[in-house]
Amino acid sequence: MPQDQMIFIIxxxxxxxxxxxxxxxxxxxxxALITPLMSFVVPxxxxxxxxxxxxxxxxxxxxxxxxxHWNLRLVLLLLPGAITGIIVGTLFITNVPTDIxxxxxxxxxxLFAIYKLFENRIVGSIQYQSQGWHGLLAGTITGFxxxxxxxxxxxxxxxxxxxxxxxxxxxxxxxxxxxxxxxxKVPFYMYAQLFDVQxxxxxxxxxxxxxxxxxxxxxxxxxxxxxxTFEKVILVLLVISSLILIFL
Numbered sequence: 001m002p003q004d005q006m007i008f009i010i011x012x013x014x015x016x017x018x019x020x021x022x023x024x025x026x027x028x029x030x031x032a033l034i035t036p037l038m039s040f041v042v043p044x045x046x047x048x049x050x051x052x053x054x055x056x057x058x059x060x061x062x063x064x065x066x067x068x069h070w071n072l073r074l075v076l077l078l079l080p081g082a083i084t085g086i087i088v089g090t091l092f093i094t095n096v097p098t099d100i101x102x103x104x105x106x107x108x109x110x111l112f113a114i115y116k117l118f119e120n121r122i123v124g125s126i127q128y129q130s131q132g133w134h135g136l137l138a139g140t141i142t143g144f145x146x147x148x149x150x151x152x153x154x155x156x157x158x159x160x161x162x163x164x165x166x167x168x169x170x171x172x173x174x175x176x177x178x179x180x181x182x183x184x185k186v187p188f189y190m191y192a193q194l195f196d197v198q199x200x201x202x203x204x205x206x207x208x209x210x211x212x213x214x215x216x217x218x219x220x221x222x223x224x225x226x227x228x229t230f231e232k233v234i235l236v237l238l239v240i241s242s243l244i245l246i247f248l
């Protein structure tokens with residue numbers, strides 16, 4: 001097997017495992033690593049096309065674990081904006097050169113890392129009064145960033161945190177929303193020709209067993225590891241990845 005192919009398989013397996021861990025309970029911050037990691041072995045547009053089916057597969061486990069505990073009204077408020085964001089993101093992908101996409105991905109990941117660094121201050125400083133258009137705005141930003149880099153977590157997290165939900169409802173609502181969002185991206189990714197069916201079939205033997213393994217380990221680890229320490233390590237990795245994408 002050529003060395004490049006071996007590296008691709010190793011990275012794909014690691015990405016599938018990370019996706020499983022994040023869906024199992026270790027959080028979306030870990031999931032933010034997947035696109036920059038995959039973009040180191042394939043062009044950015046191919047990377048996001050390869051990752052989407054893996055996310056959709058992992059979403060099945062996340063939704064199953066939290067079945068019926070979501071707030072459907074909030075999901076429906078987010079979806080119109082999400083569709084708008086997906087459309088804008090798709091237009092961006094189809095009209096921007098690959099090297100600019102790579103830089104854009106780096107910027108998005110860096111902004112995500114900066115947000116996570118100041119998340120408590122940002123959320124704590126908001127004097128919130130619920131308005132219907134807030135869901136539209138959060139959905140639009142999420143749809144755009146998720147289409148470009150599969151990093152749509154922060155806007156939705158802020159929005160849902162402000163709704164005074166129980167932890168179970170918060171997680172379940174987020175799981176259902178991203179399950180629907182990822183399916184909504186499929187026709188747009190097809191339009192942008194981001195799917196490589198042959199390569200997807202070629203990695204299925206890696207993804208199918210590793211994702212559920214990651215989900216199981218993620219559920220086990222979520223109650224045993226200190227989340228703050230874990231997230232600090234991920235934050236450093238995100239910053240390094242973003243800087244590599246931007247400057248190299």
